[in-house]
Amino acid sequence: MKALLCTQFGGLNRLELKEVAPPTPGPGQLRIAVKAASLNFPDALMVQGLYQIKPALPFSPGSEFSGLVVEVGSAVKRYRVGDRVIAFGLGGFAEQALADAERCMPLPLGMDFEVGAALILTYCTSLRGLKDRGRIQAGETLLVLGAAGGVGAAAVEIGRALGARVIACASSEEKLAFCRELGADETIDYTKEKLRDRVLALTDGLGVDLVYDPVGGPLTEQALRATAWGGRLLVIGFAAGEIPKIALNLCLLKERALVGVYWGDSLKHDPASHERNVAQLLAWIANGKIRPRISERVPLAAVPALMARMAARQIMGKAIVLPEAA
Secondary structure: OEEEEEOOOOOHHHOEEEEOOOOOOOOOEEEEEEEEEEOOHHHHHHHOOOOOOOOOOOEOOOOEEEEEEEEEOOOOOOOOOOOEEEEEOOOOOEOEEEEEHHHEEEOOOOOOHHHHHOOHHHHHHHHHHHHHHOOOOOOOEEEEOOOOOHHHHHHHHHHHHOOOEEEEEEOOHHHHHHHHHHOOOEEEEOOOOOHHHHHHHHOOOOOEEEEEEOOOOOHHHHHHHOEEEEEEEEEOOOOOOOOOOOOOHHHHHHHOEEEEOOHHHHHHHOHHHHHHHHHHHHHHHHOOOOOOOEEEEEOHHHHHHHHHHHHOOOOOOEEEEOOOOO
């Protein structure tokens, strides 16, 4: 089978497309024929050795994917060969991949493989952040940084579904138009406008209640300064490549709070919340409140170039990898 392999940490151009033997599942694992996988920012960081988790080499990136079960581990009871599943873990950029059964879920009836592959990581991260960590309430104002990217776009949709007023921030008019299609109430181009000043103008000087920040860098402090009394800033990630250092007196003033969001690790600490959130996401998809926006589809050979574009923040919504495509 074909697999895109990282054999050494470093540049994205070091990824290699190779023929390898199909993997053998352990007792609690599934072997899955991958029909679609989605690219996420942590995939690019992981290949470069910049993510908080460093897999053993060699490995195939691709942290969420969907497909058909082709082999079941001896201890797995819930799944059978031929089942359609969504999986998250590692290895999705290959024609076949392993996944722990506890990190899989049935692909809902009527949902295609591409939507299934685009659903879990970004939407679960955003719902975990907004609802469980940010405690957002209907009628509050939400500021989303990097709003045209994968998790940012999900946050715009989920914020609207939860009844918030959403201000979406991005770096071009094309991206802002995309955010308006997602349902953003207001938009800010932070390459042309001073973020804090524009936010205060849009909120009658009060500031926003919650900031969703997957970007980091200098925008974090600007966004924190634009929060209202009791405002919260969700630390999602650092797509700008810089982890900001915040003066804590900014938290003391107006009783602001910095709140970390690490969805992947929350699964073992709060699995019940994850199950509730997945059920909520599926209900929203069924009634049309959210829908993953797939901007492009590529074969395995095109993934390194796609990763480079993601690292440069040039992708809107979700990009899908099709391992079986030529």
